[in-house]
Amino acid sequence: MNSMNLSSLLTFTRDGEWGQNKAGPGLVEMRVIRGTDFKNIQIGDISTLPVRYIPENAASRKILQPNDILFETAGGTKDQPTGRSVFLPKKIFSLSKIPLICASFSRFLRVDSEKIDPYFLYLYLNYIYNKRIIYKYHVQHTGVARFQFTQFTKEQNIPIFNTHQQRAISSIFSVLDDKIELNRRTNETLEAMARALFRDWFVDFGPTRAKMAGEAPYLAPELWELFPDGLDEEGKPEGWKTEPLDETATFLNGLALQKYPATGDTSLPAIKIAQLRSENTETADPVSPDIPDDYIVEQNDLLFSWSGSLLCKFWNGQRGALNQHLFKVTSKRFEPWFIYEWIQFYMPEFQAIAAAKATTMGHIQRRHLTESLVTIPPSNIVLAANKSIGSLIEQIQSHNGQSHTLTHLRDLLLPKLMSGEISIRDAEKMVEDAA
Structure with a gap:
């Protein structure tokens, strides 16, 4: 099978911009795609994209187009190195009334479609990322990790099906x-x-x-x-009752899972706030499966993070272990949806309480569940x-x-x-x- 150097398959590539957070003279309003938005973009969701104001000269040169590929060149973590990519189909652009640009920790790749199908190239970039082939270009000495993009494009050959x-x-x-x-x-x-x-x-x-x-x-x-x-007289329908939220269900706080390290051939992924947010356990810490059954998380269990990024979801990932700062919420009296909807009803209030905490990681306390009344x-x-x-x-x-x-x-x-x-x-x- 023939192959071509990656650099020869691109017609144009530039790094992104972050711009300003307020409008001003010579600035263009744009939505910015960050590395943290890649997963949402992949499923057609632009709701997480911040609006920024980009200098006109950069905006005109770096405005994104359908079939562009975004490539992460800085940031990353030990468990998620730089080099991730995402494809921008035409339908993504129809969702935004203002232009799109990528953030400064990424760059866009514009593909020569006469040489290779842009979406196929995106798939191949994903393939070599998942196979860890391009990890050697991820460099972290001090501070923010960087990806050696120029060297990568010169050295990486792409098979041409x-x-x-x-x-x-x-x-x-x-x-x-x-x-x-x-x-x-x-x-x-x-x-x-x-x-x-x-x-x-x-x-x-x-x-x-x-x-x-x-x-x-x-x-x-x-x-x-x-x-x-x-x-x-209390303003609720006649014959209805009210109860504290924490009396309608059991809010089981997770374990300090660092105390349960994986030692054998089998393990469970630790489900922390990051895993709940992404519904993905690929980078989760492995822990011992020898924990009490109540702390095992199964598909469709109701989880509620009460610290950091407060959110409530039905778990949609693989079987795992419940970490501290997460509640597993169960009820013998009500269906999970009923508890879920009441938590969501009070979520803005819970988030405001957490945001007001003068700590590095805001949270709510048990008493806030008690003070939240549920109509029964x-x-x-x-x-x-x-x-x-x-x-x-x-x-x-x-x-x-x-x-x-x-x-x-x-x-x-x-x-x-x-x-x-x-x-x-x-x-x-x-x-x-x-x-």
Whole structure:
């Protein structure tokens, strides 16, 4: 198979800009893609991109275009060296009303599409990153780690599959990426529907207030009849109760897992705040599996980080061990979705409390859970909500599980296709069966 030097496959490459945080003369408003945004960009999500103001001369030369590849050239960590990349399809640009640029710790690669398919090149860069082939260009003496990009482009040869093979391989991974993105967007809609129903029924008491105002029913008759006709003296529907959040569920704090090092052939990944945020355990510390069963985290367990970056998620990664600063939330009385929605309702307040802490890592305390009151309806309404709101959460979890499987398949197929270990036809069949 023929190969070409990477530098000969590029028509243009420049490093990025960070710009200013405020508008001013001679500055252009742009969204900036950082290395931390790469994973979100890959699934078609630009919500994390900060808006910055870039000098006009740099903005005009460095504005990104569809089919560009972004390449991380600085930063990184011991567990995640520099050299990661992300592809920018046309649909990413349709999501932003202002131009895109990459941050100063990255650079963009503009590919000569007559020599190689840009998406195929991106896949190959991922392949040699995951195989640790390019790790030798990651240099860290002191301070911020750097990637020796110029040397890399001069020395790295890229195998040139024929045009049909390039397009076929690109199509395989495009199908996987598109399905993962579709699941994400569908889940955003389902999440919004579940949140709206929850707020209307259990926070705003919409059906009861509508009855009091003499408004027409907006729920099915059998549901409408379940809601009381009026509010009590405390302002909640008649016959409903309130309880502290921490009495509706058990909030189990994780272990100091550094005390449980992995010593044998088997281990569990330590699930910390970083893993909860990324839903990925690739760089997690291995710990002993000999911990109490309650501290084992399984798929769809409800986790709540009460320190640092406060967030609450249903776990969508592999089996692991619960680290300190995370709660595993369980309830014998209520379905997980009910507790999840109440935590999300109070999350802005929790985050404000944590942000106000005069420490390096803000947090909430147990008393804040006690002070957060939950409205408890009668069992017949809880059962009805399980069928409506609960079913939406179940669909979200199903989509998350499928996306997790597709991501695993993507990671499995990439090295096998690039090395010729598996045929394109067999890979297409595997993707067809999974998607």
